[in-house]
Amino acid sequence: MSAWCSLSSMTRQTDSLDGQQVVNVYTTRHYQVDTMLFQEFTKRTGIHVKEVKGTAEELIERMKHEGKTSSADILLTVDGGALAFAKQHGVLQKMSTKALLHNVPREWRDQEQYWFGIATRARVIVYAKERVKQEELSTYEDLAHERWKGKVLVRSSASLYNQSMLASFIELNGQQQAEKWAQGIVRNFARPPEGGDKDQAKAIGAKIGDIAIMNTYYIGQMLNSSDPEEREIAEQLGVFFPNQLTTGTHINISGIALAKHAPNKENAVQLAEFLTSTEGQTLLVQGSYEFPVNPETKMPRLLNDWRSFEKQTIDVATLGRLHKNASDIFEKVGWQ
Template identity: 60%
Template structure:
């Protein structure tokens, strides 16, 4: 047998087999490896707040929230209108997660400017009654304050008082004190009258108050209280929480002024006392919506609500929260029942009426 002839085909077969095996190995190596799924990115432990509320009590609540959750709260303070314009200008690039302000009209304005988005949370819905939330949950109430009649205890008896409308009667001529018509609290008060009583009655009321002014509007609510103490006037239209702040002030003069004041909730037999609201909205382009929602849940929870009420003398929106003794001492009262959005809807007309009637 010729061994060489037999070996040649065997060698060729072996070479072919090795080549095929090599090709198979190369093909295997060429296959791309399956990518490992990237871990889900955790939300940064921070929440950025734009607020028009400049209260130490709010700062303390933010601090307590951080201590309990390890979520840092960054705060930018400013005037409400400026912050709304800033949010509009910043658009998608904004760092703000929450917008906080006072006044239902301002909250409605923020919603109408499309800088907020609905908040979804069963905890918030439980903490805050529907009447203190936007119908679409674009903002959530955090506290309320009543705009009442404050009077000189030594010159006015509570039984002499009854309604906002009664302040326009002749018996109060030269005795009524109020701050400027440029103040949002007064604008929203008049806007509520427009909603409840119509424009004509609202204008009639403004005319009557102007007629009974003790002096031209000047200063803030504290200044109205001090003017009562000085004998300039006997009654003033004020927010309740200012009386609380003065009664617990570090300044002895303010404490003395508050001691001489009485608080009267008007219109208990008619439409109820005007109440305004502070609220929180989740910004449309929030980068940390989960953390922002957690902060709203915390602020509207029982503990934070009691702290705000005890330190800023506002009424809590959470019914489970206890009020401080001073607020309890004023007694329960009937509130106006209206949609807070209407305060914004009637704001321009309220300004027109003030201008027309000479309320400076």
């Protein structure tokens, strides 16, 4: 019996709304698989999931403003820096159970157990297989070389993904080298940044650029999309994990945390246990193509093919303190 099953069978006292058990999730995630997961959770427990969507900054500010009257039970967000920011601003409380500690390895949870990862994502180089040879690729730093002038696609500096990536370069290489890299990328833009990661892949397909900086799971989603155009584009793309002989590929997380004034605390803990359980993780990665945190997860073949790569050895929670530095660099070099 899994840790989720053994714990979920326990009787828990919960608050209710009109006789209906609920858990209120403040979430920055926008993936269809989350809806499926919440429906499965409701089917198993009878607890209905109510979502409030927004950016991490908006939701954390809302939780601060609402204080003890907040309806938030769970904060679910991408980016380790955002989770650390929420912890620093006092809107979370510790959440530690035997199931959570079993499901989530130490590297993917807060040292004081204020938050737990539910998935990880690698930020990689995606390239047009017909125009770029894999042996031409090596590191993030090399993308700033003039040989890539007019060929690089990437989303805007407002993206948390890019802010944390640049923050990791500041941590590894220092502010000056990080700024030099960002300047080089701006010089090599195929177009001004626009759209999300899938839009960068589509721009490669349209021959606007030859390489893009993207999260792996978008390629997984496109390869398995119901849209034949997305599948066709994705099949023309290669995925390259940079810096394998140096500092490793940048990786970040999605994570879950218990709100400080959660009115449905027991329900919230049950949801966290389910999302990190073998069953929950298997459903998650089969729909989102993120990497799981639970090592017992059954992964799609694509993720198994991708999973063996050298990662940056940076605590993802520390990246938040360098977001301001990263934003200053982006503004200075004209990365819109």
